[in-house]
Amino acid sequence: MNEKGLRPDVNSLDVLISLADLYVENGLMDEAKELLKTAIKENKDEIKPYSILGKIYISQGEEKEAFEILKSAMEINPENKEIRKLLESLGLEEEVVTKEKKKTTKHELGDSLNEVLKNLLKIKGIVGVLVVDDIGALIEANIELPMERESTGAIISSIYDKIRFSSDDLELGIISKVFFELPGGNIIVLGSETLRFIVLTTRNVLIGELEDVLTGAFRKTIELLGVE
Amino acid sequence: MGKIVSIDGVLSCYLVDKEGEIVGQVGNDKLDKSLVSAVIAAITKELSTQMDIADNFSITVMAKKKTLFVVTQKNFILAVFTDPDIDTGKIRFELRRSVKAISEEL
Numbered sequence: 001m002n003e004k005g006l007r008p009d010v011n012s013l014d015v016l017i018s019l020a021d022l023y024v025e026n027g028l029m030d031e032a033k034e035l036l037k038t039a040i041k042e043n044k045d046e047i048k049p050y051s052i053l054g055k056i057y058i059s060q061g062e063e064k065e066a067f068e069i070l071k072s073a074m075e076i077n078p079e080n081k082e083i084r085k086l087l088e089s090l091g092l093e094e095e096v097v098t099k100e101k102k103k104t105t106k107h108e109l110g111d112s113l114n115e116v117l118k119n120l121l122k123i124k125g126i127v128g129v130l131v132v133d134d135i136g137a138l139i140e141a142n143i144e145l146p147m148e149r150e151s152t153g154a155i156i157s158s159i160y161d162k163i164r165f166s167s168d169d170l171e172l173g174i175i176s177k178v179f180f181e182l183p184g185g186n187i188i189v190l191g192s193e194t195l196r197f198i199v200l201t202t203r204n205v206l207i208g209e210l211e212d213v214l215t216g217a218f219r220k221t222i223e224l225l226g227v228e
Numbered sequence: 229m230g231k232i233v234s235i236d237g238v239l240s241c242y243l244v245d246k247e248g249e250i251v252g253q254v255g256n257d258k259l260d261k262s263l264v265s266a267v268i269a270a271i272t273k274e275l276s277t278q279m280d281i282a283d284n285f286s287i288t289v290m291a292k293k294k295t296l297f298v299v300t301q302k303n304f305i306l307a308v309f310t311d312p313d314i315d316t317g318k319i320r321f322e323l324r325r326s327v328k329a330i331s332e333e334l
Contacts, residue, residue, distance in 0.1 A: 172294050
């Protein structure tokens with residue numbers, strides 16, 4: 001509606017989509033496409049116009065255009081099932097998803113565990129990374145601080161396990177990450193059945209900004225070690 | 229505590245003393261309150277002992293079904309259970325305010 005609430009706002013997303021649907025029903029594909037482009041321009045974060053436009057391109061055999069528009073949608077919401085299905089129909093879903101996953105890591109991780117840890121230490125605020133197994137035994141570590149690696153890994157792992165074993169009592173479900181904010185700095189633990197990926201940071205670091213890169217590094221570590 | 233629980237996505241809030249006794253609880257969950265308070269106190273005690281830190285630390289546990297925020301102060305522990313997809317920044321901000329208010333009251 002416009003500011004007086006009397007007439008529909010001709011640029012509102014719902015109106016544009018309804019009109020585009022009408023054009024499609026009546027075979028006016030070029031008009032529908034133009035309208036959907038406008039809808040995307042006005043509502044960049046809304047997936048719906050991307051998916052409809054993608055479908056039109058696919059129906060007209062314009063695969064390149066379909067791919068471009070669906071790829072843009074994937075950048076907005078990589079988990080959208082409809083977009084994934086449409087990309088799948090083009091045989092390109094896997095490629096785009098892989099690219100998106102790579103993008104989320106933002107930083108080069110390296111091809112060996114040592115490189116992964118070394119590269120994480122290049123990120124401002126990260127002062128140490130330890131990888132330990134499920135009983136707290138050290139697998140690999142790279143720490144800038146003067147601390148004992150084996151015992152640090154074992155202590156943090158035991159606290160993480162205490163939380164993990166309490167998960168049923170607290171009805172938390174499977175634990176993915178634990179953040180400890182301590183007076184001397186932060187500890188982030190990403191865990192799987194067999195691994196604990198422990199990251200030590202300075203106190204002032206923004207944990208949210210590190211989440212993607214740490215998740216990427218953890219996945220890479222699992223892959224490199226060939227464990228679950 | 230009532231203010232925290234009024235935030236969309238917050239399930240319940242527990243105020244626990246260092247011995248694991250429940251001091252207050254707000255929100256509707258089906259958890260065993262005594263068990264929750266004992267477990268929370270045991271976790272914070274474990275960290276406190278192992279790391280040699282008396283208080284003023286917090287733990288955030290991100291899990292599939294819920295996220296758990298725990299803040300420890302000298303005389304109490306505040307624990308908040310939320311939906312897993314909650315805005316953690318917003319909750320942490322509210323937690324800091326609540327911890328300050330509870331500290332003053334106690």
